[in-house]
Amino acid sequence: MNTTQALLEVRDLTVDYDLGGAAAWRRRTTTVLQGVGFTIAPGETYGLVGESGSGKSTTGRAVLRLADVTGGSIRFDGTDLATFGRETPLSYRRDVQAVFQDPAASLNPRHRVGRAVTDALRRHGVRGQRVREERAAEAFEQVGLQRAHLDRYPAEMSGGQLQRVAIARALVLRPRLVVCDEAVSALDLSTQSQIINLLADLQAQTGVSYLFIAHDLGVVRHISDRIGVLRRGVLVEEGTTHEIFTAPRHPYTRALLAASPASQPAGREERRARRLAVRAAAA
Amino acid sequence: MSAAVTVGRPASASPLRRQAASLAQAWRRLRHQPATVAALVALVLIAVAAAAAPLLAPFAPDETDFTAALSGPTAEHPLGTDDLGRDTLSRVIYSARTALLVAGGSVLVAMLIGVPLGLLLGYKGGWYDRLGSRGLDVADALPGLLVGFVVIAVLGRGMLVLIVAIGLIFCMNFARMTRAVTLTERKKPYVEAARVSGLPHRQVVFRQVLPNLAGPLVVQGAVFLGSAIKVESALSFLGLGLDESQPSWGGMLGLAAEHQADHPFMALPPGIAIVVTVLAFNVLGDGLNDALSGRRPTRRRRAARSAARPQRAGGIPPASAAVAEQHPRAERPVAAAQTVRPEPAALELRDVTVVADRPTGETVPLVADVALTVARGEVLGLLGESGSGKSMLAKAALGLLPAGVRLGSGSVLLHGRDIAGCSDRELREVRGRSLGVVFQNPQANLSPVHTVGRQLAEPLRAHLGMSRVQARERAAELLDLVGVDDPRRRLGQYPYQFSGGMAQRVAIAIALAGEPDVLIADEATSALDVTTQSQVLDLLLDLRERLDMAVVMITHDLGVVAETCDRVAVMYAGQIVETGAVRSLFDRPRHPYTAALLAAHPSADRDVDRLPTIPGRVPLAGEWPPGCHFAGRCPFVRPECTAGPVPLTDHVRCVRAAEIALEVSEVAHA
Incomplete structure (x- = not known):
């Protein structure tokens, strides 16, 4: 809210995707994000919810400079990312890290998982393999893995463990913002709650901010301070977690909340009748 | 080579997969490759020359002219001749x-x-x-x-x-x-x-x-x-x-x-x-x-378009007359969901054990002594995390166990008939007619190279002996039944032309083609958006009511169970640890694992500061402890828990179930 203190400030962000067309005059584009704006304060978790195609991942990719921005601005710590030019400075790469949905796919199956962490350290100028391994081991312990896990291959680990490796890789560089794109969606319930709590603990320890992108409203509710609701590339509603869940203003937010399964069976007949009525009314 | 026993999410689509459907695109890309076009032109010219050789060639190939033997290029022989005076050109x-x-x-x-x-x-x-x-x-x-x-x-x-x-x-x-x-x-x-x-x-x-x-x-x-x-x-x-x-x-x-x-x-x-x-x-x-x-540049655009198209609202279209006719059981009122009815089970698993044969020669159990019944018209939830064996159990019931994994013991009874010992051919018939299945990834469930209509019509013709015309007619009805708009037109489309939710509806339609008594939905809505998921779940509930089908809902999602199931079986590390009617299980869980799961569930309708977690992780197959499988993570563990195998007594597999009932219930509602 307080723009002077914002760590990340996204303003009027617009992203077009190229649909191909060989020549410049035949090129067609589609707008996947339109005028999206939000801020994230240091130590804050900003939840971004929406369904597939809503542009929530694109927002994360734009912040990570993995997607080309068509319009608007993204400022990190006061610096407009557009001033970087084509090359992203190493310092930004260190400050802004990412954890993605599929940990198995984001780790090379042929490398021992410890290498994912030591490689990141080497890239960021930490000298000495011994030092790097030591820091990797510390990072592993920080995320609840053991030193012995450093020498495992991805295939030998569970999904939850692999996601811990991914988090260790992201946090070992002491970033200030981590983009978590569906970071717990692929995990089992008991593992999921462990990882959610781990992320919260690490935030308490290091003051890192999260841009937490997820489709699961329950997960977002539990981790976010503030939430933005994206629909077809437009931020339709923004508010504190409490506001979004107790007094949603936009009809789409209300529809999303109505569609998410409840935590217990009580009242489900009424919920079903209500859903059918809403769909019938919309038809 | 190794006997993979993990049940993973379906692999993502390889680029090969949608080829047939994208031939037109491939052709378009081909046209933008000048070298390829040149090669194609050259080959066509060569082929034409070969075909029209008698017309093009100035001489017959074996016509000799000794006067001009071994001549270089001349006006008569532009490429010269050989030692017999045959024209080189x-x-x-x-x-x-x-x-x-x-x-x-x-x-x-x-x-x-x-x-x-x-x-x-x-x-x-x-x-x-x-x-x-x-x-x-x-x-x-x-x-x-x-x-x-x-x-x-x-x-x-x-x-x-x-x-x-x-x-x-x-x-x-x-x-x-x-x-x-x-x-x-x-x-x-x-x-x-x-x-x-x-x-x-x-x-x-x-x-x-x-x-x-x-x-x-x-x-x-x-x-x-x-x-x-x-x-x-x-x-x-x-x-x-x-x-x-x-x-x-x-x-x-x-x-x-x-x-x-x-x-x-x-x-x-x-x-x-x-x-x-x-x-x-x-x-x-x-x-x-x-x-x-080549990459398919239109994917993104299609996704955007399907998102922009309003989802079909309203649950189920009215069944056509033919559908009602073919389902004499349809429209039967569903008995109160909570009661366990005495009629014979639609599907019964008796003491099913599934084992994997490791290359090392040892035999590792993946599912141990599961007994389970599903009544007609009932929705049974099979709730478990990965590694619980829930999908293996479903595959065992379907006779679809992967290589290296087999049914160790037990029987699978479909309306009282044991299908575990059936031959491959008999099993196919059973799967086509009595058991339907829907998997997680709708796109991967459907063959990318055939139209939806063909995939729907094939089982109809194979199992119900329909003619081509009848099958097509029925296929359109099935699509209509599962809420796909304009079914006749969409029969001619390929799976990639369907959005995720629509593709899953098609997969359900295919599963329903043989009019099965039991539908197994293996994480069938896990890959869908919440609004789409709620539509597909409502569709399944509606079909259950109209067709009086038994549904086995295999899921890791407590919310899905809460919204849809009549009864729940909770699986942990290859065993069923608790079964019960859905309301009592959510209100008063009796197994510590069930309670811990309920507590760890981050739900949109509940606000807790910090999620309770379950320490540790599910023990892998082959590393199960001799006693209670959950003992290593259980806050209520006592020495007697690890002494020996714990039987399922009064629907719960916990030696301390009676004495800790209150505390366990409190864990769930902390």
């Missing part, structure tokens, strides 16, 4: 015929031998594959020309022998490639789904797997056409190919070699012809490869 043109015939024939022979061999090895797997692949390795190690020599030595010279010889040289490559593609495709859920729908192996191989090969085969074929010409030329050059009388570029080169010193120009025309033709085939192969494996 004419011979080059006629040789194109030979080259294309031999190349085409040999590639055809290679495919006819190699493709079935590769399909057999890849699809059968196991010992077939191990022996066969080693055989391929050995065959591959033999130098190709040597194989050619041997075949020609045995069968003598001649066009047909040459074709067979070259075909044999190349068939190993086709077999190898076919095997690789088959291996990857065989494991995909849509092939499994095809098997679930009861298709015989022959059809699975030829209709599901083979179309995926079309792209790679075309590419390889083009490249090998070029290679075949090289081999043919080499053999003819050595005098082992065709007789003197048959003009061939290789033979012409051989002759030119004899006169290398005095008439070096003679080697040029056939040499250039070989180089140009082979090069054109290779460039064409490369171009085709690029065009077929």
Whole structure:
């Protein structure tokens, strides 16, 4: 809210995707994000919810400079990312890290998982393999893995463990913002709650901010301070977690909340009748 | 090779998969590759020249003119003549015929031998594959020309022998490639789904797997056409190919070699012809490869479009008269969901044990002593995390266990009939008629190379003996039943033209085609958006009510269970730890694991500061403790918990269930 203190400030962000067309005059584009704006304060978790195609991942990719921005601005710590030019400075790469949905796919199956962490350290100028391994081991312990896990291959680990490796890789560089794109969606319930709590603990320890992108409203509710609701590339509603869940203003937010399964069976007949009525009314 | 026992999410689609549907796109990409277009033009010209040789060539290929023997280029013989005075230009043109015939024939022979061999090895797997692949390795190690020599030595010279010889040289490559593609495709859920729908192996191989090969085969074929010409030329050059009388570029080169010193120009025309033709085939192969494996730029646009299109609102369209007729059970009011009805179970699992045979010789249990019943019209939730064995249990019930995993003991009763001991053929019939299944990834469930209408009609024709017209009619009704708009038009579309939710509706329609008594939904809505998920879940509930089907809802999502299930069985590390009516299980869980799961569930309608977690992780198959499987993570553990196997007593597998009932309930509602 307080723009002077914002760590990340996204303003009027617009992203077009190229649909191909060989020549410049035949090129067609589609707008996947339109005028999206939000801020994230240091130590804050900003939840971004929406369904597939809503542009929530694109927002994360734009912040990570993995997607080309068509319009608007993204400022990190006061610096407009557009001033970087084509090359992203190493310092930004260190400050802004990412954890993605599929940990198995984001780790090379042929490398021992410890290498994912030591490689990141080497890239960021930490000298000495011994030092790097030591820091990797510390990072592993920080995320609840053991030193012995450093020498495992991805295939030998569970999904939850692999996601811990991914988090260790992201946090070992002491970033200030981590983009978590569906970071717990692929995990089992008991593992999921462990990882959610781990992320919260690490935030308490290091003051890192999260841009937490997820489709699961329950997960977002539990981790976010503030939430933005994206629909077809437009931020339709923004508010504190409490506001979004107790007094949603936009009809789409209300529809999303109505569609998410409840935590217990009580009242489900009424919920079903209500859903059918809403769909019938919309038809 | 290793017996993989993990049940993962379906692998993402390989770029090969939507080929057939994107041929038009491939063609468009091809047109933007100038080199490929040039190669194609060159090959067409060569083919035309070969076909019209008698019209184009100034002389007959064997017409001799001793007065002009060994002449260089002249007005009469623009490319000169050979030692018998035969016109080189004419011979080059006629040789194109030979080259294309031999190349085409040999590639055809290679495919006819190699493709079935590769399909057999890849699809059968196991010992077939191990022996066969080693055989391929050995065959591959033999130098190709040597194989050619041997075949020609045995069968003598001649066009047909040459074709067979070259075909044999190349068939190993086709077999190898076919095997690789088959291996990857065989494991995909849509092939499994095809098997679930009861298709015989022959059809699975030829209709599901083979179309995926079309792209790679075309590419390889083009490249090998070029290679075949090289081999043919080499053999003819050595005098082992065709007789003197048959003009061939290789033979012409051989002759030119004899006169290398005095008439070096003679080697040029056939040499250039070989180089140009082979090069054109290779460039064409490369171009085709690029065009077929190219990224599909329209995916994003399609997603955007389907998101923009308002989802079909309202649950289920009214069933057409025919649907109601074919389901005499339909419209029967559902009895109160909570009561366990006394009528015979639609599906009953008795003491089912599933084991994996590890390569080391040990046998590892994956599912232990599961007893479970599902009544007609009931929705049973099978709740568990990954590694709980819930999907393996479903596969066991379906007779679809992967290689290396088998039913250790127990029986699967469908309306009282044990199907565990059924033959493959009987099982197919059962799966087609009595058991339907929907898997997680809708796109992977459907074959990418066939229209939705065809995939719907196939089981109808196979199991219900419908005619083509009837099947199409019924397919449209089924699509209508599951809420797909404009079903007749959409029958002609391919799966990629459907959004995720719509594709899952199609998968459900296919599962319903055989009018099954039991529908197994294995994480069927886990990959969908929440609004789509709620629509598909409401659809399943509606179908259950209208068709009085039993539904087994396999899921890790407590919310899905809460919204849809009548009864729940909670699985942990291969065992059922608790079963109960859904409300009492959520209100008063009796097993500590159930309670911990309920507590760890982050829900949109509940606000807690910090999620309670379950320390540690699910023990892997083979590392189960002798006593209670949950003991290592349980806050209520006592020495007696680890003493020995814990039986399921009064629907809960916990030795302390009675004494800790209150505390366990409190954990869930902390």
